[in-house]
Amino acid sequence: MHISQRALRSFVICFAILMLLPVAGTAIVGTGIVTLPLFFFTNTGALSCKPGNLWFGKVMVGGSNVLSARLSNTGTSNITISSVSVTGAGYSLSGLSFPMTLGPGNSAQFQVIFAPLVQGRVDGSIGFTSSASSSTLYVSLHGTGASTGVLSASPSSINFGTAGNNVTQLAALTNTGTASVTVQQISASGSGFAVSHAALPWTLASGQSATFSISFTPTAGSTSSGSVSIVSNAYDSTLSIPLTGAGASAGILSANPTSNSFGSVQVGSSASQYQSVTNSGGSNVNISQANVSGSGFSISGLNLPITLTPGQSYTFSTVFAPTSSGTASGSIAIVSDASNSSLT
Structure with a gap:
């Protein structure tokens, strides 16, 4: 074919694929003045793994955990897997024999075992060497060796x-x-x-x-x-x-009766009445003091300190023994750790 100076001509180069490998070459045009590089790529198999990362979590030292994964040929040509390498202390692979061939669309399941030898995190990988377009496929491995103490x-x-x-x-x-x-x-x-x-x-x-x-x-x-x-x-x-x-709700101290009337009592004699105090709250009440005021008044039978549980009552006597004629008045002040800390 003759091409005049400064003229353009198109042409077609045909290439017949004889093997499933990338091929490169040159085409010489004219008398060697122009050399055209030629590159031809064949359609090869593609190897993939799911999952591409395996996480074993915590495994006791001396124990083991097994996870499964699957290799697949996602290309259009056969793949030959020639060998495998495993890194990381305690990791191993089972379920596959090498060399092995995967046809287009085919897959193979395998298992990875993690049997930690020491405590601590252990990372590793599996490398599959094959005839796929990417010659080595890596799968990441992660796990932690845990103490056998429980x-x-x-x-x-x-x-x-x-x-x-x-x-x-x-x-x-x-x-x-x-x-x-x-x-x-x-x-x-x-x-x-x-x-x-x-x-x-x-x-x-x-x-x-x-x-x-x-x-x-x-x-x-x-x-x-x-x-x-x-x-x-x-x-x-x-x-x-x-x-x-x-x-519990706080302790509450109540008195029964709330007041005492002794009426007329002859000078030189005495009269007594019963008096009760009750814890009507939800917590214990500790009574520490009972102070009596008023001429001729006293109490009997109240031995302090005492503790009243919720709902518990304590009965003692109030006494009036007048020393002179006339009207007398007084009170009893009971000191405790109840919410009403002073009851009169």
Whole structure:
């Protein structure tokens, strides 16, 4: 074909594909003055894996976890997978034999096992070497080797019920696993809850226990919920103990009768009447004092201090023994920790 100077001519170059490989070459035009590079790409298989990342979570040292994945040929040509490489301590692969061939649209399932040798995070990968367009396909692996120490709490939850004053309960932590556990932190949350314990950290050998105190200081008439959180290097690194409790209504002290009239009493003699005080509230009442005023008045049978539980009553005597004629008046002032701290 002759091309005149400064003329343009088009032409077609034909290439017959003989093998499934990328091919490059040159076309020489004229007498070697012009060389055209030629590139030809064949349609090859494409290898993919689902999922492309495998997350094993926490696995006890000495134990194992198995996850499945699937290789697929998403191309239009056969793929030969010649070999596989696995990195990361504790990871291994099963379910495939190499070399293997996947036809277009075909797939093969395999399993990856994570059997950690030590505690801590372990990352790794699987590399599949094949004749696909991307010669090596990588699958990421992630897992954490966990302690074989297992921490349990007794009781597993605490209900303080309805309380009027500070209440304390003991709780025990036990290492039910096979490796030692270090307890690093014990803390309480929720209104009125607190913990008391020996200095941390604690190290508990397999089967060993340790106790600590949980207290509840209620607010009258309110309900509280919270928890105790224990942080350790056990398999379950954060252990929680749910807490509940309610504050009883405050103690209320009432008198019956509310007043005493002795009428006329002869000088030199005495008269007595019964007097009762009742705790009509929801919390204990502690009576600490009873002060009597007025000439000739006294009380008998009230041995202080006394504690009245909710609904409880106490009866004593009031005495009038006049020392002179005329009208006399007085009172009894009862001092307590009730909401009405002074009852007259």
